[in-house]
Amino acid sequence: MDNKEDDEEVGVGSNVPTAIETDIHAEHKEIKAFPRHTRYMVIASCFVIQGLACGLIHSWGVQQEYLANNVYNGNPGKIKTLGYIGTLMFFGIYLWGMPAGWIAEVWSYRKLCLSGVFMMALGQLLASFCKEPWQLCITLGIVFGLGAGLVFGPTSTAPAGWFTKRRGLATGITVAGVGVGGLIIAPLTEFLVRETSVAWSQRITAIYIVVLGAISCFFVRVPVQDRSRSFRSFNWRAFNNRRFVIHALMVFFVTAAYIVPYTYLPQFWVRHGISSEDASVLIAVANVASSVGRIIIGFAADYIGVLNSLALSLGIAAISCLLIWPFATSIGVGVVMSLFYGFTAGGYWTLAPFAAAKLFGIEKLASNSGTFYTVSAFGAWLGNPVGGAILSGPGHSTNFLGMSVYVGVLWFVAFLMAAINRTTYSKKLFAAA
Template sequence: MTLEKQSDSTVNKTTIESVEARPTEDSVGLSSDFDPALKFPAYTRYATVAGCFVLQGLSCGVLNSWGVQRQYLAANVYNGDTAKIKTLSYVGTLMFFGLYLWAMIAGWLAEVWSYRKLCFLGVVAMALGPLIASFCSEPWQLCLTEGAIFGLGAGLVFGPSSSAPARWFTKRRGLATGIAVTGAGAGGLVIAPLTEFLIRSVGVEWNLRISAIYIMVLGSIACFFTRVPFQDKTRTLRNFDWRAFGDLRFATNAGMVTFVVAGYIIPYAFLPEFWVSKGLGAQTASVLISVSNGASLFGRILIGFTADHFGVLNSLILGLGITSLSCLVLWPFATNVGMGVVMSVIYGFGTGAYWALAPLVAAKLFGVDRLASISGIISTVAAVGSWLGSPIVNAMLDRPGHDNDFVAVSTYAGCFWLGAFVCAVVNRMLYSKKLFSKV
């Protein structure tokens, strides 16, 4: 199936539309009859961006901070118990797997039911996971609670909160989406050092209980403001055009996301352990993770602004290229605080660029009306990538005589990001072969 321009008489058909088939503020003067967002007060769209910012911060911030808790448990609670440490590595994998696994269902439910209600269900699950985990003592129990239950909640929240801002904006869609997904970087910037402080002050159990409280309170407030201007609730699974799977751009985009899912969590999960093995303290390692999340925050905003001026696909290639170099070139030399900061900043900036642009790329390739469901189905297909990350790295580090061989780990993560970069280049050329065009 090719994605071509459609006539006005076919715009409402239940097919995946190219964003080029739809007029924008740049080509026509929009009226409230055409753009439902204009029927709402201006503050409504900004409140939605703010709500999505908080939801992104809670879902991705906790996930990005998992490495801090993992390092503490491996070094102080399960020290010397190889089997339990290995099981512990699956917690982060399950969190990340859930973030993507439930994306397809979340996308459909958001479009045909309610963004607000779906996100609230996700917030409840995200709070319930760590709350139950606070009463658990075995790693397999943490896999079921912090891993599976929190992952379910994050999966219900992540997709809708990523795509909702794009439904409110046309001319500044990149900037609006960039600001919203910046919440993930801001969340990690705050939650990583907070986690380390709470673990040292009140212990792992109370850290989990406190996190459940702020997830529930802040998440509920954010859900109240999360909505979209229009929902076609007549859509069902039968309305989805499954021929999309035969489209090369769809397949290439799904491949890109799979590579990102496989590579993204590896540095956040294992950099703290890497730095501690090189003589840095656990507190310093948590600060460096926080620095990476802070850089991700700036990357999401700046790249969203850049995408509005130089093109979404062009900006995506830049972000993925930077991230690939950070893992392949910088990580092996990040053995002191100075190089650790450089690695954290560049990796955080590059990954932030990807998260800001991912929903915009889907909107550009497949249209904005079904952004939640299309992004969701791609994400669910890509969920398999989460099992190629932490579990494989853990097996690498378990090899006799290779406990601190992080060169293999950094190369492994970098190859995934390089694969994503290649997929982005292919999609860019499929969309337009003009090298210097804004796409």
């Protein structure tokens, strides 16, 4: 019975070679060799680093709004350039996923995250001396984006290696740092900008990144580090694996869809008579629901199966965009949309690395997840521009129907990809896969 349970934890199927079973038991022994509190320190440290990296990206809009209205007001070209910075940061956090995951496995999770934290702080510090938007594109968009990309993948996957029965809950708590970081850092940034200046807010940000990030990096580690692997041993043949390709496609479609509602729902609500203040509250509701969903869906996945939870979450996200968004023209229905979308879409970020561990094994989770995050970068680059192009088309600027269908179809295709991998793992409909 124990062997079967262990097989299900790492997703290697029912016909598991004896060598793999031996490795799994060896992994359990490695975990037990550490004090019990080590695993919880790993979760806490990864939670903080995720909050710093993603929370600062989410709070860039505060600085962008101030610069656009007070520094570059009346200069449309520079204001347009400011708009690229958030996209560059968001793109960078995924673009560096593949090399970051591989470097973490070959070199060191701790040292890689420390390097990323240094780059994040350096980007903020250099930005404080910039006078032109194109300079901010380099310091924040590229330098900070590189640092965020170096820490995001490793901190998303490190906690999973410390758990076998509560892997979903551990991952969910970790990635909930994204939402919590946004909720804390955005108002903090607004306060610093208002009371000091954009430049000093960036310098202060660099200081707390170094302090909190360096302390957290000290605790980031995995129980087993395979020192026999090298940079030359990357397995490009993984793309010959049908499951791997299907999972990569799912990741691409999800990332293309994910950010569009967060970007355009406020505009949709204002167009339908809801005040901008209420629209911002509805987005805040979606962010809170996202943080809660990351934890609860991860917890549920430990019981009903990660692949089941993944398909269910993607399906509900598709339904919310196709059937709720078009009718969310009042605050009441807007709250329903925010709750359903935020909860299920946020849960995906818990389930994505957890599902990769289930399908392809825990021992290569960082490099595999890194590959998927790099695929996500192209989806992130595609999603908003296509949505904006649809919105600018005839007849779509008022009812947003074309955009909601576009996003809903992306989520539905991702659901189909997840369902296909679920059926290849187990043909039993109600199995906890």
